[in-house]
Amino acid sequence: MNKREQTVFVLVDVQGKLSEIVHESEKMLTNLRKLIQGLQVLDIPILWLEQYPDGLGPTNEKIARLLEGTTPIPKMTFSAFKTDTFKEQLQLLNRNQVLIAGIETHICVYQTAVDLQLNGYDVQVVEDAVSSRTNENKEVGLRKMAALGVQVTSVEMALYELMERADDPAFKQLLKIIK
Structure with a gap:
C-alpha cells in the first residue's frame, strides 16, 4: 500500500507524435492528466522523463502544461535507472515507493520499472495511464x-x-479531478 510521504511518480516519455499514435492515446492522455493533477493535490513529487528529445520531440503539450516549473530529465537509455541524473534526483527524494506511467x-516503462524493483523500490505501474x-x-x-x-x-x-480517508482535505479536490 502506497503512503503519501514515501511515494514518487515517474512519468515516462509521453512525447511527440508517438504520444498521439499509441493504442487508445486519448484515453491514456486523459488518465495521465487526472493522475498528475491528483498527485499534485496530494503533493507527490514527479520525475518527468524524455527519451532522446531531439529525435522524439518534446512531451505532449497536454501533459507538459501541467508540469510547468519543472524540468524533464533527458535520457538515451530505455531504463531511466541507467541514467545518472534520474538516479540522483530519485535518491535525493529519499522515497521508496514508485508509481510509474507513460x-x-x-x-521504457517496463525496463525502468523492473530496474527500480530490482534495486529495492516498491513499484506500481498505473495500467490505465500506460500504452504502447x-x-x-x-x-x-x-x-x-x-x-x-x-x-x-x-x-x-x-x-x-x-x-486513505474521505475526510482528507484533498478529497473534494480529487473528486473533481477524477470525475
Whole structure:
C-alpha cells in the first residue's frame, strides 16, 4: 500500500507524435492528466522523463502544461535507472515507493520499472495511464512486469490509496479531478 510521504511518480516519455499514435492515446492522455493533477493535490513529487528529445520531440503539450516549473530529465537509455541524473534526483527524494506511467509499456516503462524493483523500490505501474503502439505489446509489458513483482494499479486506485480517508482535505479536490 502506497503512503503519501514515501511515494514518487515517474512519468515516462509521453512525447511527440508517438504520444498521439499509441493504442487508445486519448484515453491514456486523459488518465495521465487526472493522475498528475491528483498527485499534485496530494503533493507527490514527479520525475518527468524524455527519451532522446531531439529525435522524439518534446512531451505532449497536454501533459507538459501541467508540469510547468519543472524540468524533464533527458535520457538515451530505455531504463531511466541507467541514467545518472534520474538516479540522483530519485535518491535525493529519499522515497521508496514508485508509481510509474507513460509510454511505451513494453520498452521504457517496463525496463525502468523492473530496474527500480530490482534495486529495492516498491513499484506500481498505473495500467490505465500506460500504452504502447499496439495493445498486445502493452499487455505483454504489463504481464511481464507483474511476473517480476511490479504491482498493477489504476489512476483512481492509486489516488484513493494515497489519500486513505474521505475526510482528507484533498478529497473534494480529487473528486473533481477524477470525475
